[in-house]
Amino acid sequence: xxxxxxxxxxxxxxxxxxxxxxxxxxxxxxxxxxxxxxxxxxxxxxxxxxxxxxxxxxxxxxxxxxxxxxxxxxxxxxxxxxxxxxxxxxxxxxxxxxxxxxxxxxxxxxxxxxxxxxxxxxxxxxxxxxxxxxxxxxxxxxxxxxxxxxxxxxxxxxxxxxxxxxxxxxxxxxxxxxxxxxxxxxxxxxxxxxxxxxxxxxxxxxxxxxxxxxxxxxxxxxxxxxxxxxxxxxxxxxxxxxxxxxxxxxxxxxxxxxxxxxxx
Amino acid sequence: xxxxxxxxxxxxxxxxxxxxxxxxxxxxxxxxxxxxxxxxxxxxxxxxxxxxxxxxxxxxxxxxxxxxxxxxxxxxxxxxxxxxxxxxxxxxxxxxxxxxxxxxxxxxxxxxxxxxxxxxxxxxxxxxxxxxxxxxxxxxxxxxxxxxxxxxxxxxxxxxxxxxxxxxxxxxxxxxxxxxxxxxxxxxxxxxxxxxxxxxxxxxxxxxxxxxxxxxxxxxxxxxxxxxxxxxxxxxxxxxxxxxxxxxxxxxxxxxxxxxxxxxxxxxxxxxxxxxxxxxxxxxxxxxxxxxxxxxxxxxxxxxxxx
Amino acid sequence: xxxxxxxxxxxxxxxxxxxxxxxxxxxxxxxxxxxxxxxxxxxxxxxxxxxxxxxxxxxxxxxxxxxxxxxxxxxxxxxxxxxxxxxxxxxxxxxxxxxxxxxxxxxxxxxxxxxxxxxxxxxxxxxxxxxxxxxxxxxxxxxxxxxxxxxxxxxxxxxxxxxxxxxxxxxxxxxxxxxxxxxxxxxxxxxxxxxxxxxxxxxxxxxxxxxxxxxxxxxxxxxxxxxxxxxxxxxxxxxxxxxxxxxxxxxxxxxxxxxxxxxxxxxxxxxxxxxxxxxxxxxxxxxxxxxxxxxxxxxxxxxxxxxxxxxxxxxxxxxxxxxxxxxxxxxxxxxxx
Numbered sequence: 001x002x003x004x005x006x007x008x009x010x011x012x013x014x015x016x017x018x019x020x021x022x023x024x025x026x027x028x029x030x031x032x033x034x035x036x037x038x039x040x041x042x043x044x045x046x047x048x049x050x051x052x053x054x055x056x057x058x059x060x061x062x063x064x065x066x067x068x069x070x071x072x073x074x075x076x077x078x079x080x081x082x083x084x085x086x087x088x089x090x091x092x093x094x095x096x097x098x099x100x101x102x103x104x105x106x107x108x109x110x111x112x113x114x115x116x117x118x119x120x121x122x123x124x125x126x127x128x129x130x131x132x133x134x135x136x137x138x139x140x141x142x143x144x145x146x147x148x149x150x151x152x153x154x155x156x157x158x159x160x161x162x163x164x165x166x167x168x169x170x171x172x173x174x175x176x177x178x179x180x181x182x183x184x185x186x187x188x189x190x191x192x193x194x195x196x197x198x199x200x201x202x203x204x205x206x207x208x209x210x211x212x213x214x215x216x217x218x219x220x221x222x223x224x225x226x227x228x229x230x231x232x233x234x235x236x237x238x239x240x241x242x243x244x245x246x247x248x249x250x251x252x253x254x255x256x257x258x259x260x261x262x263x264x
Numbered sequence: 265x266x267x268x269x270x271x272x273x274x275x276x277x278x279x280x281x282x283x284x285x286x287x288x289x290x291x292x293x294x295x296x297x298x299x300x301x302x303x304x305x306x307x308x309x310x311x312x313x314x315x316x317x318x319x320x321x322x323x324x325x326x327x328x329x330x331x332x333x334x335x336x337x338x339x340x341x342x343x344x345x346x347x348x349x350x351x352x353x354x355x356x357x358x359x360x361x362x363x364x365x366x367x368x369x370x371x372x373x374x375x376x377x378x379x380x381x382x383x384x385x386x387x388x389x390x391x392x393x394x395x396x397x398x399x400x401x402x403x404x405x406x407x408x409x410x411x412x413x414x415x416x417x418x419x420x421x422x423x424x425x426x427x428x429x430x431x432x433x434x435x436x437x438x439x440x441x442x443x444x445x446x447x448x449x450x451x452x453x454x455x456x457x458x459x460x461x462x463x464x465x466x467x468x469x470x471x472x473x474x475x476x477x478x479x480x481x482x483x484x485x486x487x488x489x490x491x492x493x494x495x496x497x498x499x500x501x502x503x504x505x506x507x508x509x510x511x512x513x514x515x516x517x518x519x520x521x522x523x524x525x526x527x528x529x530x531x532x533x534x535x536x537x538x539x540x541x542x543x544x545x546x547x548x549x550x551x552x553x554x555x556x557x558x559x560x561x562x563x564x565x566x567x568x569x570x571x
Numbered sequence: 572x573x574x575x576x577x578x579x580x581x582x583x584x585x586x587x588x589x590x591x592x593x594x595x596x597x598x599x600x601x602x603x604x605x606x607x608x609x610x611x612x613x614x615x616x617x618x619x620x621x622x623x624x625x626x627x628x629x630x631x632x633x634x635x636x637x638x639x640x641x642x643x644x645x646x647x648x649x650x651x652x653x654x655x656x657x658x659x660x661x662x663x664x665x666x667x668x669x670x671x672x673x674x675x676x677x678x679x680x681x682x683x684x685x686x687x688x689x690x691x692x693x694x695x696x697x698x699x700x701x702x703x704x705x706x707x708x709x710x711x712x713x714x715x716x717x718x719x720x721x722x723x724x725x726x727x728x729x730x731x732x733x734x735x736x737x738x739x740x741x742x743x744x745x746x747x748x749x750x751x752x753x754x755x756x757x758x759x760x761x762x763x764x765x766x767x768x769x770x771x772x773x774x775x776x777x778x779x780x781x782x783x784x785x786x787x788x789x790x791x792x793x794x795x796x797x798x799x800x801x802x803x804x805x806x807x808x809x810x811x812x813x814x815x816x817x818x819x820x821x822x823x824x825x826x827x828x829x830x831x832x833x834x835x836x837x838x839x840x841x842x843x844x845x846x847x848x849x850x851x852x853x854x855x856x857x858x859x860x861x862x863x864x865x866x867x868x869x870x871x872x873x874x875x876x877x878x879x880x881x882x883x884x885x886x887x888x889x890x891x892x893x894x895x896x897x898x899x900x901x902x903x904x905x906x907x908x
Contacts, residue, residue, distance in 0.1 A: 095471045
């Protein structure tokens with residue numbers, strides 16, 4: 001495996017305003033201001049920025065859960081209007097169905113399709129193997145650790161063969177060791193499936209480790225401050241984090257984030 | 265003790281009494297010169313009675329003892345009080361008298377017919393109320409339009425006492441079972457709807473969002489996400505309202521009943537048969553308990569995943 | 572608040588509550604009926620033979636006979652029966668059959684006076700299309716469970732060769748029964764005046780049986796608890812005297828009396844006047860006759876035995892009542908004509 005199966009994402013002039021409850025002053029708050037962004041098919045792109053920079057809002061827009069105030073969002077040239085399995089979502093809480101076993105969680109999206117049961121079972125088994133949870137297929141989510149739950153969430157999104165996988169701070173709630181294991185795991189999965197990935201994170205180290213490109217958002221209003229190409233080799237392990245190039249890149253991105261953090 | 269750098273003062277014994285510059289550059293006075301902080305005297309008794317410690321579960325043996333006592337003590341007091349002769353047996357019949365009155369009603373077949381009649385009424389009334397309130401509550405909890413449309417009306421109707429409807433129900437539905445069942449429905453349906461809606465509203469936003477991205481339609485969201493997630497909570501609400509419905513059956517039987525446990529109490533009252541009244545109350549209590557335990561078991565088996 | 576002040580306020584509050592409780596306990600929590608000069612609680616409900624008590628209260632006739640009376644009106648006749656049986660009131664106005672039922676259940680009560688006999692004001696009223704009691708077969712009839720008009724219904728059915736099994740009986744308090752009949756929910760209803768006026772409001776309805784058909788079957792009484800009898804016979808005597816004084820006052824002031832009684836009944840004076848024939852108020856002489864033992868319908872002990880048999884036979888009661896010391900003639904015997 002390794003061929004590109006993902007689609008290309010394009011954001012043109014995306015603006016998002018939210019109504020505010022303040023009685024005085026503006027009636028709306030601008031969360032995102034004219035975002036232009038392109039993610040190539042099969043690319044792993046990370047979005048970083050200080051809190052309030054609208055990273056999660058941007059992801060919700062791409063997922064189709066909310067609509068932009070202005071501008072367009074295109075997937076393979078077609079406009080995004082509503083949520084769908086071609087844009088899979090993995091959120092920080094995992095959002096697994098607590099009453100379903102692991103394998104029935106992974107199979108949720110497939111159940112909605114006209115798929116013979118045997119075919120569905122085959123695919124579920126493959127993705128469970130991919131995320132290393134075959135032995136836990138009959139467990140309930142509450143019996144799993146945080147890292148295992150996120151793996152189930154990723155498998156569930158991938159089982160629908162999305163063109164792009166959207167991840168919103170998926171490892172934010174995990175401890176450092178588990179987080180690093182999950183980062184290595186995610187890169188492996190990405191290389192195996194060739195899906196386009198857009199991941200939001202506040203952890204700069206994680207963004208540099210995982211991404212081929214890091215997009216820095218400034219806040220208030222949210223806008224693209226900078227894009228950094230990560231010139232690190234395709235094969236990356238945890239030891240990569242100790243190299244000089246890695247540390248230089250990380251510092252560079254961190255400075256950009258901090259620069260974009262200024263209020264107003 | 266450090267010298268010079270004001271930013272690293274570490275204790276009340278700071279050298280400078282003149283003041284310390286805070287983070288914002290504003291002068292704050294140091295802690296020198298403060299009186300010693302009063303300390304509470306720790307009570308001598310190291311072994312405070314564990315029974316009354318807040319937030320502590322009792323050890324299992326003690327817990328079961330207290331539970332048993334809470335049931336057996338009133339029972340024992342009842343036996344003692346009746347035997348002492350202080351109270352007129354008409355006002356407080358002895359447990360033995362209550363038992364024999366109960367047995368007499370069993371033998372005459374009255375207890376069976378009365379229980380069957382009351383249980384049938386509650387089954388129909390509560391069943392109908394659930395059939396109305398659960399779908400309505402789900403609609404109210406998941407759809408903005410559902411909430412806006414129904415909440416004001418239900419919020420108002422819920423405050424009308426059901427027994428006030430009796431004359432109207434007699435006029436609209438007559439004197440037979442329909443008016444009694446309608447009374448039970450009125451007493452329960454509004455509360456159950458609101459409680460169901462509250463449960464449904466608690467389905468996490470994330471879960472619904474992710475389900476949409478997996479391709480679920482509105483209807484699939486309802487069927488496959490909202491309903492399974494809400495089911496244990498809905499059963500809990502039903503448990504509470506089933507108890508209310510069971511209590512209500514006595515009121516419902518004021519409408520021209522010729523059988524039923526509430527009816528039996530009214531008849532017994534006329535002839536000062538307090539032993540019968542007590543016996544019927546015991547039966548009512550036991551059935552209510554069985555109802556509660558049954559629904560609790562149902563909830564536990566359905567909601568095993570909910571911790 | 573400084574701690575001393577708080578302690579002082581708490582102390583005062585505790586003392587205040589303690590005093591209130593103590594004061595409350597020392598005041599008599601139960602009736603004073605037992606003492607000579609104490610207040611007797613007398614209950615009554617809607618019936619032309621009992622509305623004179625309202626006249627007595629309004630005209631202060633109880634006081635004139637040296638007795639303090641709290642007159643308690645009951646919307647539900649059955650509630651008044653239960654109140655006397657459990658001792659929450661000292662005296663009540665009840666029919667003979669209902670008194671027998673209470674006594675059968677263990678209540679300790681005695682009959683000291685005959686107010687009247689029902690001679691038409693208890694009625695079984697049926698909708699148009701039902702010409703007689705025999706036509707009630709298979710129909711629905713409402714009446715107050717176990718009390719006087721249920722009893723009248725059974726008497727009427729028995730006379731027509733039927734029993735309760737031949738009809739569908741719907742127990743309802745009398746006022747609700749009348750309302751249900753008017754609303755068309757039942758085919759017939761057993762009611763007493765003033766609810767007869769309500770029930771007859773249904774167009775085309777008429778009485779198919781009345782208490783006139785069963786003379787002597789429904790006497791109405793002043794019934795007192797045995798406790799009152801033993802503790803305050805003077806008070807009981809005063810009640811009986813007041814009754815006859817009231818009758819005299821009503822004879823002397825008919826218009827004023829009807830105004831008071833019609834108001835209590837909730838009907839117009841004209842409607843109230845129509846109840847006249849249906850309730851035959853007993854004179855002192857009739858009272859004396861009734862209380863002497865005998866073996867015709869005119870004698871209370873005979874009626875009591877007859878009614879007891881009927882109540883047991885129709886399962887309105889389970890066991891026969893004990894008739895010893897049920898009737899206390901001495902109070903009417905002591906009244907000077």
